[in-house]
Amino acid sequence: MDHDDFDQEPIRGLPQMLPDGERILWQGAPSAWALARDALRLRWVAGYFMLFFGWNTVSMAAEMSWGRAAAESSFFLVLGLACCALLGAIAWAQARSTVYTVTDRRVIMRIGAALTLTMQFPYKWVGAADLVTRADGTGTIALRTLGETRFSYLMLWPHARPWRFARTQPALRCIPEAARVARLIAEAAGAAATLPVIAEEPALKGAVPMPAE
Structure with a gap:
């Protein structure tokens, strides 16, 4: 019997519904052939x-x-x-289980063929993004995150920028139309930076409410 391990997701690639006002701009996955060629070095x-x-x-x-x-x-x-053939099977399994989601607030990565992880990167966490494209239009978008947060290279692989071990960079690997997706991320990140951040202040202990006028 065919069984979909992700049939409980409210939205494909997302563990829960998006907050009100947030919208999906793009969803996709790696190209299995490009992943085998570039990440798994099939030709080599x-x-x-x-x-x-x-x-x-x-x-x-x-x-x-x-x-x-x-x-x-x-x-x-x-x-x-x-x-x-083994490398091709690994690439196919990784591509089939991966969903990259770009919203107007963040980048979300559902990754892992055996152990599934969902990671999210709000644009305020991303300092820059680096794009590498191939002649067939596929490419990789690596996110340079801010702050002291560290990610395990082995946990992210192959969804990480190659050979960056000291400061692992999460990456949307080997996706079709990578240049177009990179433009979407750049535009969304630019727009998100202009949104006002409204934080609710906790009530002061012992404060007395002011009477209404």
């Missing part, structure tokens, strides 16, 4: 096993025919194919 892994196959074939060709040498070395191709 394939090239690694191809290199071993070629090197072993050339080495063995000194003692036997090229055809037999290639056949003897085909083990590396089979092993490489299995590893690439």
Whole structure:
């Protein structure tokens, strides 16, 4: 029986309804192929096993025919194919379980294929965002958060900017139309900065209410 682990979400990708006045500007997920290519380095892994196959074939060709040498070395191709298939499955699972949500107040990330986490980043927590795009239009938007809050790289991976361990940056990885989404975030963050913040002051202990005039 098909079972959706997220069928209890009131809104896809969100653990609860948004507050009144907040609206969703965009929702999306990583491209599975782009995630395998950029985050899991699928091409590098394939090239690694191809290199071993070629090197072993050339080495063995000194003692036997090229055809037999290639056949003897085909083990590396089979092993490489299995590893690439595994990486592809991981990328597919990550893409399927991930939902990135951009609202006019914050960025929300539901991530994790095995252990699901929902993280939110109000724009007042974000100092800047860095965009890296690819030729096919996919790209990554990394959030540079303010303050002393630290995030675990392993907990966020692969939804983190690569090689930033000391100051981990949460990232919307390998999303389609990344440039358009980055513009939405920039515009929403700019508009949110102009909104007045109204905090309710706690009542003073022992204060006497003023009579109405």
